[in-house]
Amino acid sequence: VISLQLKKETEELRRDFLLWLKDNPPPKIAGRIELSDFVEISRSWQRVLAQSRWVGVHWPERYGGRGLSLVEEAVIQECLAQAGSPQLINLFGLTMVGPVLIQHGSEEQRQRFLPKILSAEEIWCQGFSEPDAGSDLAAVKTKAELREGKWHISGQKVWTSFAQVADWCFILLRTDPAAQRYKGLTYFLFPMNSPGVTLRPLTQISGDKEFNELFLDDVAVGGDMIVGTEGGGWNIAISTLMYERVVLTFARHLQSESALNEIRDLLRTRGASETEKIQFGRLLARSMAVRALALNHLTSYEQAASSASAVAPGPEGSLDKLGWSECYQDICKFALTLLTGTGIFTRGERAYKDGLFQHDYLYSRGRTIAAGTSEIQRNIIAERLLGLPREGKH
Numbered sequence: 001v002i003s004l005q006l007k008k009e010t011e012e013l014r015r016d017f018l019l020w021l022k023d024n025p026p027p028k029i030a031g032r033i034e035l036s037d038f039v040e041i042s043r044s045w046q047r048v049l050a051q052s053r054w055v056g057v058h059w060p061e062r063y064g065g066r067g068l069s070l071v072e073e074a075v076i077q078e079c080l081a082q083a084g085s086p087q088l089i090n091l092f093g094l095t096m097v098g099p100v101l102i103q104h105g106s107e108e109q110r111q112r113f114l115p116k117i118l119s120a121e122e123i124w125c126q127g128f129s130e131p132d133a134g135s136d137l138a139a140v141k142t143k144a145e146l147r148e149g150k151w152h153i154s155g156q157k158v159w160t161s162f163a164q165v166a167d168w169c170f171i172l173l174r175t176d177p178a179a180q181r182y183k184g185l186t187y188f189l190f191p192m193n194s195p196g197v198t199l200r201p202l203t204q205i206s207g208d209k210e211f212n213e214l215f216l217d218d219v220a221v222g223g224d225m226i227v228g229t230e231g232g233g234w235n236i237a238i239s240t241l242m243y244e245r246v247v248l249t250f251a252r253h254l255q256s257e258s259a260l261n262e263i264r265d266l267l268r269t270r271g272a273s274e275t276e277k278i279q280f281g282r283l284l285a286r287s288m289a290v291r292a293l294a295l296n297h298l299t300s301y302e303q304a305a306s307s308a309s310a311v312a313p314g315p316e317g318s319l320d321k322l323g324w325s326e327c328y329q330d331i332c333k334f335a336l337t338l339l340t341g342t343g344i345f346t347r348g349e350r351a352y353k354d355g356l357f358q359h360d361y362l363y364s365r366g367r368t369i370a371a372g373t374s375e376i377q378r379n380i381i382a383e384r385l386l387g388l389p390r391e392g393k394h
């Protein structure tokens, strides 16, 4: 049974925030725009939200949050989506490295970084994947060597989203090549304007240029940029991924709602056959079920501790991530089938909304890969939630 009873205080928070949004409406982005323009609009919007403490509400108050739970964070994000807010640019900071610093960082790191994550003054990117280390993240080869009091980073990362606009990167590096592979890894932070950092943008199938190859040639950082302990990076990387699958996926889930709204608009304007209505209804119901499951996970963290912000997400986030990404892909696929006769046009008069549906369909392909592929999520669900035998050990 999935319980979705929200607390009275949570409903009050929703009401307060919706009132605030009436007086402070989010910027409207008309159609598809250049990444640099999006960054500027989204950065200013996040600053406005942060000034009234509407970002990172689940962070402790002493770090600029409101000390609320992840459910309340989810409610804020739902309100933002309802109000048509653009996606916040510093999502990796807000949903990954921020919570990780609160859980594992030093007090100096928290004081130094957290306020600027909230205000989007410093944007973050994630340097985990490498050409030979994706699903098998423990195969990371990019190394950091200690010489004359500084760590020197060399190697290559790939698929680094928003690296071209990021000020800082959180990165997993090999510091002890002789240690057992999970043990020789350390979690670092480094500024993207360091000498020795080179970026090469990669174009996605949708035409977007969000991610990059990231080359690191003797980039020097101090030991104070290690999060946790030297050699203790694996557990912190896993903790980051858990946050990504639960918290960031909830933020992304709102993309499904926006895609469903677009479909609803089209069906209302041009009329829908009985079959289309049933197909749409099924997708809507599935999307609602996925959202209910995600909310239920967030509520269970709240129930598991008197202070929910003290409870870290676990492997159940794989259910959320898998359910959401596959449902989102099916929604985008269904949208394409509605463009009979005009689906080949992405520009010009005959294109529906400047090729919005075609773009979203192509963009959605990457969603079952990013943050761990569907196969990896199924492995985690099988082994860690259902207790089935571990891969290769049966």
Ligand SMILES: Cc1cc2nc3c(=O)[nH]c(=O)nc-3n(C[C@H](O)[C@H](O)[C@H](O)COP(=O)(O)OP(=O)(O)OC[C@H]3O[C@@H](n4cnc5c(N)ncnc54)[C@H](O)[C@@H]3O)c2cc1C
Pocket: 125, 126, 127, 128, 129, 130, 131, 132, 133, 134, 135, 136, 158, 159, 160, 161, 162, 211, 366, 367, 369, 370, 371, 372, 373, 374, 375, 376, 379, 391
């Ligand atoms: C849109 C997008 C944004 C991304 N942004 C970032 C980012 O900002 N930072 C970052 O570090 N990374 C990022 N990534 C990278 C992402 O994390 C990796 O692509 C993902 O982890 C898969 O790794 P891989 O591409 O190396 O594929 P591989 O690991 O080589 O997998 C290839 C295929 O083999 C399957 N496979 C592999 N191992 C197993 C197994 N044990 N059992 C069953 N099947 C298996 C996979 O499911 C997949 O189908 C992004 C990816 C995308 C698509």
